[in-house]
Amino acid sequence: MAALAVPMGIGRFAFTPLFPMMQADAGLSLAEGGWLASANYAGTLLGALAAMRARVPAPAAIRGGLVTIALATLAMGVERRFAGWLALRALAGAAMVWVIVFASAWALERLAPLRRPWVNSAVFAGYGVGIAVAGLVCLGLMAAHVTSARAWTVLGALAMVVALATWPVFGAAGAGGHAAREPAPRWDADAIRIVLCYGAFGFGYIVSATFLPVMARQAVADPAVFGWAWPLFGAAAAGASFAAGALPRSLANRRLWLISHVVMAVGVVLPALVPGIVAIMLSALLVGATFTVTTMAGFQEARMVQPDRARRLIGALASAFSLGQIVALAGVSALAGGEFTGALVVACVVLLTSAWALRGRAAHA
Secondary structure, three states: OHHHHHHHHHHHOOHHHHHHHHHHHHOOOHHHHHHHHHHHHHHHHHHHHHHHHOOOOHHHHHHHHHHHHHHHHHHHOOOOOHHHHHHHHHHHHHHHHHHHHHHHHHHHHHHHHHOOHHHHHHHHHHHHHHHHHHHHHHHHHHHOOOOHHHHHHHHHHHHHHHHHHHOOHHHOOOOOOOOOOOOOOOOOHHHHHHHHHHHHHHHHHHHHHHHHHHHHHHHOOOHHHHOOHHHHHHHHHHHHHHHHHOOOOOOOHHHHHHHHHHHHHHHHHHHHHOOOHHHHHHHHHHHHHHHHHHHHHHHHHHHHHOHHHHHHHHHHHHHHHHHHHHHHHHHHOOOOOOOOHHHHHHHHHHHHHHHHHOOOOOOOO
16 A cells, blocks of 8 residues: 555655646746646657556565656656656656556455455555545645745655565465466457547546646635645545445446446546535545546456466556656646646546447456
């Protein structure tokens, strides 16, 4: 859980609560914010493609990824050039996906024989825990009137502490140190379907996940109010993971994934239909809750579809996810104002379309 908290809460999403701070003290524009987010997701795409083919032992990949995230985040607090920020966020994105792919596959392989859904839920709750903790840290730093540069340094130090604390776990006996190469995924209709739907997930959630604090700041300028949008997103993500573990086993991963996309679609479009801070906070709850559940269901479904090729298929899902994010943010980067309505409506339609595509029986069912 700790190993998944750092890449998601800091490697990917540290920028989300820090973006309003960087707008205020570094003069960052919405377009520049879109480019920084896109650089992170471009790094994620390249990292995911590399993870699919790598023969690196899982412990080395996880350890190296966690330390790289920490160093790249610390450097964000020192670097002052926009080009440097782009490079550092791309590096953090590449390291983030290595940890996600290798740690998820590593954990799922060991958890599968236990047949205890709540343990799976505890592991994937790391996504929400990381987001919530990073959001709360930034909320406290905003209240203390700390600069965005100092905030990056604090989050980088936190990431390094977790990397060092988890270091011995992945070096333990039987921790999966071999580097055997998995065969490539079998590209049958079912594998293609779940990869495309996971890409739609990346496209559908990313505008909300990147710009929710900005939308909240546009609605209410007080950081003591808008600053809660991101911690709320993370808390919902962590809580939903545990709630999903308590669901009946008869609710298959694919059905859970479908339901999550429908609920997420509602959460995504809500701020476009109902202006105001209440709709934005409800959006944070709905999108946050379904974000982690969809990730967990998608990765577990990949392992069910092709258990002997799970890591490489999870890497394919992560690649599609990253590509979906890049495509979605490409349009937002061109925005001159702060209007998100059109992007949110399109994201809602994409999520509903992918839910429709997931309605069929799984090939392995």
